[in-house]
Amino acid sequence: MIPVYSVAQIRAVEAQEKSKRGETSLMKQAAAHLASTAVAMLAEGHSTEPAFVVALIGPGNNGGDGLYALAELQQQKISTLALQCHEQINAEAAAAYQAAGGTILDLSDGDGELANASLVIDAIYGLGYRAGSDVPSVPAGVRVLACDVPSGLDPETGVAQDSVLRAERTVTFGAMKAGLLSVDGPLVTGEITVADLEFDFSSVQPGTQLVDEQAARELLDQHRSWRDAGRHKYQRGVLGLIAGSDLYPGAAQLTAKAAVACGVGLLRTHVPDSIQPLMAVSVPESVPLDDEQIKEALSFSRRQIHGKSAKIKAWAIGPGLDGRTPPTGAIADVFASPQPAVIDASGLDVVPAGPSEQPRVLTPHAKELRMLLGRAGVKITPDELSQDPIRWTRWAALAYNAVVLLKGPTSYIVAPNGDSLMVSHSAPELATAGSGDVLTGILGYMLSDSSLTGTEGLRTVPNRRMMELTACAAYIHGHLGRVTAADGTVNASRLIDNLPKVMKQFGF
Numbered sequence: 001m002i003p004v005y006s007v008a009q010i011r012a013v014e015a016q017e018k019s020k021r022g023e024t025s026l027m028k029q030a031a032a033h034l035a036s037t038a039v040a041m042l043a044e045g046h047s048t049e050p051a052f053v054v055a056l057i058g059p060g061n062n063g064g065d066g067l068y069a070l071a072e073l074q075q076q077k078i079s080t081l082a083l084q085c086h087e088q089i090n091a092e093a094a095a096a097y098q099a100a101g102g103t104i105l106d107l108s109d110g111d112g113e114l115a116n117a118s119l120v121i122d123a124i125y126g127l128g129y130r131a132g133s134d135v136p137s138v139p140a141g142v143r144v145l146a147c148d149v150p151s152g153l154d155p156e157t158g159v160a161q162d163s164v165l166r167a168e169r170t171v172t173f174g175a176m177k178a179g180l181l182s183v184d185g186p187l188v189t190g191e192i193t194v195a196d197l198e199f200d201f202s203s204v205q206p207g208t209q210l211v212d213e214q215a216a217r218e219l220l221d222q223h224r225s226w227r228d229a230g231r232h233k234y235q236r237g238v239l240g241l242i243a244g245s246d247l248y249p250g251a252a253q254l255t256a257k258a259a260v261a262c263g264v265g266l267l268r269t270h271v272p273d274s275i276q277p278l279m280a281v282s283v284p285e286s287v288p289l290d291d292e293q294i295k296e297a298l299s300f301s302r303r304q305i306h307g308k309s310a311k312i313k314a315w316a317i318g319p320g321l322d323g324r325t326p327p328t329g330a331i332a333d334v335f336a337s338p339q340p341a342v343i344d345a346s347g348l349d350v351v352p353a354g355p356s357e358q359p360r361v362l363t364p365h366a367k368e369l370r371m372l373l374g375r376a377g378v379k380i381t382p383d384e385l386s387q388d389p390i391r392w393t394r395w396a397a398l399a400y401n402a403v404v405l406l407k408g409p410t411s412y413i414v415a416p417n418g419d420s421l422m423v424s425h426s427a428p429e430l431a432t433a434g435s436g437d438v439l440t441g442i443l444g445y446m447l448s449d450s451s452l453t454g455t456e457g458l459r460t461v462p463n464r465r466m467m468e469l470t471a472c473a474a475y476i477h478g479h480l481g482r483v484t485a486a487d488g489t490v491n492a493s494r495l496i497d498n499l500p501k502v503m504k505q506f507g508f
């Protein structure tokens with residue numbers, strides 16, 4: 001997992017490092033990372049033309065990094081040009097670049113050269129960015145490498161001004177900054193590399209941790225049991241799905257299909273009678289679950305008896321439910337059961353407000369989170385939520401004593417004790433109706449798989465593990481979006497088609 005720090009935390013550690021190692025030495029170290037990424041990007045470009053790198057140079061140390069990086073490229077016999085975007089630039093770095101044979105022009109004199117560049121390094125603003133800065137534009141199609149932070153993006157909040165310079169890659173120094181991962185950040189950074197400057201963060205608690213592909217794989221491996229191969233379907237895990245209504249007949253099927261595509265041990269579906277025939281045709285692997293069997297399943301889990309009862313390991317509640325109807329007795333009992341549950345969509349309208357003993361994951365999008373908070377007595381505006389999403393997700397996790405996954409371009413996952421994880425850079429194409437239902441199917445499957453949850457009999461799943469599995473499900477869902485978007489437009493059914501392949505990539 002990659003620790004994520006606030007700008008203030010990074011500034012504090014940077015100040016210590018600067019006093020130990022000197023500002024110029026840090027800048028040169030940062031520049032070496034920037035130059036090697038530039039070289040790698042040029043090598044990927046497959047151009048037959050000689051490489052020509054132009055850097056946009058700002059007034060502070062970000063511009064200094066850019067100049068030292070150009071000096072390194074000059075030494076590697078790559079043709080470069082520095083375009084000065086402000087009256088003042090770092091004099092020492094400018095002298096070093098000129099000593100390496102580099103040329104510095106005012107932006108207004110040299111901006112025509114941007115169109116000829118094989119690569120533009122954006123070294124205008126980094127941590128020192130203030131909203132409203134002048135950010136020049138780069139001609140369409142020219143590749144951009146951002147130094148530390150794309151210029152025009154607030155490294156703390158992730159809010160970008162309209163003229164932000166969108167990058168193909170960002171090399172960020174010392175640590176991951178919150179703003180690269182939040183709000184507009186994922187839309188403008190491209191691929192992010194954290195360049196290790198050997199900063200000492202040992203006394204600083206990160207605000208949150210980013211789950212990337214490697215972290216998702218490691219977490220899944222950590223939670224998997226070697227016993228998996230010897231299990232039969234009931235031991236593998238039975239998922240009980242409570243979903244669907246005449247109003248939304250499709251959502252239940254999408255969640256069911258997704259759980260089946262993940263390889264769930266057995267899926268039991270509790271849907272209205274009017275939908276059951278549809279379900280039998282579209283998801284033939286699923287087995288119906290009526291009110292009586294739900295009661296049996298609950299009494300099975302209480303008494304741990306073996307027999308014919310429905311041995312439900314986990315529940316997925318909500319996709320396509322009619323949230324206007326209060327839950328029936330059987331469903332209300334499920335909300336009090338000890339098996340883990342993922343509660344989504346209209347399930348969030350009917351889940352009892354306040355803390356519960358059931359190990360549960362609530363999966364609201366932003367509007368649903370505000371509704372959940374409102375039901376717990378906390379009223380917030382959309383702006384308040386977007387300014388500090390982790391804070392409000394924490395409130396909900398505490399108020400409901402549940403793991404809460406706030407869905408969106410960046411997903412935040414918070415446990416009731418306030419620990420948090422985040423998943424970023426998923427595919428924007430996931431913003432399509434039904435993709436959340438697919439996520440519920442993936443997470444429902446994972447919570448039902450006892451080899452992942454480590455639960456046998458009545459042992460409940462610890463919140464930490466629920467939070468980590470939820471982050472893995474969100475990561476896999478984002479990855480699924482990227483894989484699906486790579487060869488066509490995205491819809492929920494296409495996500496499900498690709499799910500078996502993607503789950504296999506993650507060791508399922």
Ligand SMILES: NC(=O)C1=CN([C@@H]2O[C@H](COP(=O)(O)OP(=O)(O)OC[C@H]3O[C@@H](n4cnc5c(N)ncnc54)[C@H](OP(=O)(O)O)[C@@H]3O)[C@@H](O)[C@H]2O)[C@@H](O)CC1
Nearest residue numbers: 014026027030060061062125126127128129130132133148
């Ligand atoms: N952190 C680390 O550990 C390391 C950091 N390193 C590098 O240092 C960078 C941070 O450097 P930095 O502090 O000099 O800020 P940077 O972003 O270059 O300059 C911004 C300048 O622009 C100005 N400015 C802003 N907005 C403006 C506006 N609207 N209109 C006009 N002016 C405006 C602003 O002026 P001010 O607001 O202070 O008056 C400030 O002077 C960091 O991103 C990384 O690249 C690495 O070298 C090594 C390790």
Ligand SMILES: Nc1ncnc2c1ncn2[C@@H]1O[C@H](COP(=O)(O)OP(=O)(O)O)[C@@H](O)[C@H]1O
Nearest residue numbers: 365407408409427428430431433434435436437
């Ligand atoms: N712009 C976006 N970029 C990346 N992922 C997104 C974006 N918008 C939504 N998502 C993801 O798509 C899913 C949408 O879920 P949800 O809002 O419940 O929709 P629905 O109920 O229609 O399926 C969530 O997993 C969310 O994280």
